[in-house]
Every structure is written in structure tokens, then in C-alpha cells.
Amino acid sequence: MSQLKPGRKSRRRLGPSEKYEVFVQVLTQQATQREAAEKWGVDRSTVVSICRTAKQGALDALAVARPGRPGKTAEQAELAELAELAEAKAEIERLRATVTEQAVALHLQQGKSPWD
Numbered sequence: 001m002s003q004l005k006p007g008r009k010s011r012r013r014l015g016p017s018e019k020y021e022v023f024v025q026v027l028t029q030q031a032t033q034r035e036a037a038e039k040w041g042v043d044r045s046t047v048v049s050i051c052r053t054a055k056q057g058a059l060d061a062l063a064v065a066r067p068g069r070p071g072k073t074a075e076q077a078e079l080a081e082l083a084e085l086a087e088a089k090a091e092i093e094r095l096r097a098t099v100t101e102q103a104v105a106l107h108l109q110q111g112k113s114p115w116d
Contacts, residue, residue, distance in 0.1 A: 012041045014050075022047055023054040 014022065022040055025031040026047065033051070037044040064077045072080065 014040060014042065014046075019050045020054070022050050026051055 018040065022036050025036050025039075026033055031039060033044055033047045037047045040047075060074060064072050064074055
């Protein structure tokens, strides 16, 4: 068995739902960080880390969310932007080919005009 120093608790791992509960309790002020740490049997730095991670995760999710559309992860949003960019480049190339084709047809129909 491992020997713990006096006053030290054994490490406890919280599952995702337990971490969420810790975060909600601290967020809604049902418990302070110290009280939550004691209740769940973890170090206070663990509670601080849980709250920081949950806040950053919420901010990341809100950053990519758009009203009226289902939320996307940052990776999904980036892939969607790349797909839109590829579609825009294809449209530009299609329009360029159309304009070139029309210019050639006009040149053949009207002939070369003098520079004068």
C-alpha cells in the first residue's frame, strides 16, 4: 500500500457527470470551491480546473453556434468554411471560363476592331 503524508487525501477521479455537478454547484453558488472540494473528496485545485475547463468549453461551443442552426464544433465549422471556399473558387473558375468563351465568340462574330 502507498503511504500518504499526514493530512493528504487519496486521489479521487470524478466522472464527466460528477464534474458537471461540481461546476453547476459552484456556478449557482450552492457551494464555494472549498465546500465543493470537500463534498466531492478532491483537492480545491481540481475544482478550479473543472470550472475553468467547463467555462472554456462553453465559450468555444457558443463561439461556433449560430442562431437557427445546430451548433458545430470548431473543427466542423472550419471544415464547412473550407468547403465553402472550395465552392467559391469553383464558381470563380466557371465564371472565368464563361467570360473567356463569350469574349472569343464576340471576337469571332465582330472581328478585330482597329485601335484608332
